Amino acid sequence: MCGISGVVGLKDISNALFETIRNLEYRGYDSCGVALLNKNSIVVKKNVGGVEEFYRKENVLRHKSSIGIAHTRWATHGRVTRENTHPHQSCDGKFAVVHNGIISNYRALKESLVRLGHRFESETDTEVIPHLLEENHRKLNNVEAAFVKTLCELEGTFAIAFVSTYHPGQIFCAKRESPLMLGIGDEIKFVGSDFNSFIDYTKNAVIIDDGEYAIVSRDSYMVKNYLTREEVAKPITKIEWDAETSKKGGFPHYMLKEIHEQPQTVTNALDVEDAVLDKVVEGIAQSGQGHLVGVGTTYYVAQFGQYMISSLAGQSLFAVSSDEFAALSNVGRDSFVLALSQSGETYDTLTAVKHAKSRGARTAAVVNVMGSSLSRLADNVVLQGSGPEICVISTKAALAQMVILVRIGLKLALRKNAMTAAAFDRSMSVLRDLPGIIQAVLNERSGFIHRIAHEYFKIKHWLYLGRGVYYPIALESALKMKEVAYVHAEGMPGGFLKHGTLAMIDKDIYSIVFIPPREEKALYEATLHSVEEIRARSGFVLGIHFDERGKNKNLFSEELILPNVSPLIAPLLQLVISQLFAYFTATSLKRDIDKPRSLAKSVTVG
């Protein structure tokens, strides 16, 4: 078992050759070698070891060439030594051969070749091939004819590729039982044991069948049967392949990848240095009026922060949508403005911060992209460190910002003596548990969320209801649904129901209710009351709650149950659930997940 590859192109292909053979390493790797054609000579490099090790040791990449073949070996005949490593050459050095398979009549062939004066350097079966080629070429004076004659003399199995100084622009190859295919690119062609070798360059493959050989040059290829010598018309197989898969880390979409990265991004948000946050906390504490600004998702993050800071530290901040900031907010010298933006390039938010600065307000920003306009504009910057967020729809960056706002709330509470140091430490340790809990929820609930999304994806109208801090969660969750699934979803405080909204409840409008943990007694009961109001009108309710199964029998039409956690992190966990719910609804509707219509990653226009 070995892997062979070859590349012929216009310019230097030594790097491409390295990648093709490295991609075949899974077929075996005790030694490795390459042959590069350089003007009228063949440079052969080989040694024991894995591909990367060999390339480093022999400094192979410094040899430039437009044509070469390579081999990764897993010994079957002969020990693992440098001599036994492919490529093997003929006595005159004009042929270099790589081979995968077993030549069963190699002893007889070797004996007769030795009698003719050929000198063998290795113990391998393969080495008979270059010597046979040399011998046959001497008689026939034609490389192709010599190749065909050689193939007919070989018994056993093979995929062979060779280069020759007689035809410095061509790779010759042939197959019997061992796998071989060609990769067809513009101005570049590949030979490989399978398409893994060249898939990064081309998806067009020609699969060579038993009894066929091929002559490949950078701009053409020809496949013939070596028994009939007739040309065979070969169809090009288009390998079904998504070039982005590797970037997505194996996930089907960036959105799901980023949802699954949240345990890490939350950890990173918790690792943001205290000193950085303390400056922001100081700014809020010393200001006459604090403002939280963001737009779209970050506006809902700002609202979440407003509730959190109010309940933890007893200080009211205004959450304002950036685009309305100039119209709504009276900012002055004693104001403090904390802006939220993933990209740090959001036009509306930049405008709001500039407006605040022009009025002499102090500013700070939580951003994900280092060096962005907002990070340069604001007086204090908190880098959330969530890593690149590629999906246009924000998931991990928003959740990380929420965690940072919880930390700011806790610090502010401590500073204002609204919380004891012991309570602060307890809360921080609750936050520290969040990444593990998110991981567990992703691993134990995805199937339930998928099942429910798959069942109700045709529903056209959703109401998302929450009370208290669960209200911004409802808003953000509904936005996810709108953005990625293009489904009408409306976030609303539970209390709004009896002020007119209940009139809408019928069989076509479905509700999702974010139920707080039971220890938030008043909020919990008020929210359940909202559920009852909907159920009394035969409305559908999907409850996302922390109670045990069957606790509220028949109250919900469907339920998603989360592990019981502290109210400090409960809303964050529910957001993760609704991110997945929006995602699976969108996949059921076959939406373009990572690039939904009418949305750009950073909205840099006004």
Place this chain on the structure above:
Amino acid sequence: MKAVILAAGKGSKLTPFSMTRPIPMVRVAGKYLFDNALDMLNKAGINDIFVVVGHRKEKLIQRIGEHLNDGLSVHYYEQKKAGGIGDAILQVRDKVLPSEYFLLIYGDTVTSANIFSKIQQSFHLFKSAVASICLPPSNAMFGNVFLNPQMKITRIIEKPKGDELGNYVLSGVYILPGSFFQLLDKHKKSMENALMELVEKEGLRASMWEDEWLDIVYPWQILTANRMIMNSWEQSSIAKTAVLEANVTIQGTVRIEEDVLIKAGAVLEGPCSIGKGCYIGNNSLIRSYTSLGNRCSVGYGVELKNCVVLDNTRIGRLSFIGDSVLGEDVDIGAGTMTVNRALDWKPISVKNGRRKYETGMVKLGAFVGDDVVIGAGNTIQPGAVVPPGRVFPACYTIKSE
């Protein structure tokens, strides 16, 4: 890369159809599951294929022979007696070297797109053992796979207790190292335990499959698989040699193969598939999700709806076959009705062998095995399972046995 397709299993819950064929030789949407798999493998750039055969191997071996004539490299190995998945895999251990990775496929799964391409991409990315995972469409859980954000499988629970867990399950497609055979030896041929060790020692990555996926276990799932594949069709095709007489109406996507004769006045509502050499009588109504095998004959005024009919079956005039599966060489007399719902609209249960299964389907007809002969004027009850070779006189009500 070499592919190993496991096709030796008995599929005992798929009676009556598995009594006369291995599961990959079930034809849905006009194509054997086996052919479907070969097609996808080819598009995934894999043409070195080993099939482990066992139960009712003759049909599959014959099909493999036909593929060899088309130039495909397919070999088969026999699992002499039923010994589970681990034992089936071990049949090909000589064909795979210890240093080599191979693609392992359970022959009874169906997907709406190319799952083999997808797992190869994951393999290309991780360069290590990979298992395809998916979220099953229903509450029926098959297992539970725990992941970390790097797609590494951290734990597998094959049969979770209770209903507190709901997550990704193994979907029966793997890329495994050649050393896996030794793990199977070590764990007494237990696939489950060998996988566990792979997870703990070398590591197993996941390849997330998001398109539709189905493991065909019960006969009514043949209808689900048929629907799944037909829904992925984007184009119609009508063979050159097919003859459509006057006033034949075609709507939606249809596949009509060579030498089909459709008589005047017939209506075809796609998606539906009509196999080679079929005869469709005058004024027949072929409704959506109907799949007719090769050389079937459909008499005058017959209505077919959401049904899979295998090769050489004849359906007599003025019959109705709905939400049903008919085997090969079935002979249905004139005026036969499959009743496809209960009077109270309750989901249909199916009695298959000794067990009764809740299908959850409100509309479900009958499952008629190969070579059954049904006299004219019969009624077949909802959810009836008819074993191969039975003969029923005319004017008789057929129930499950």
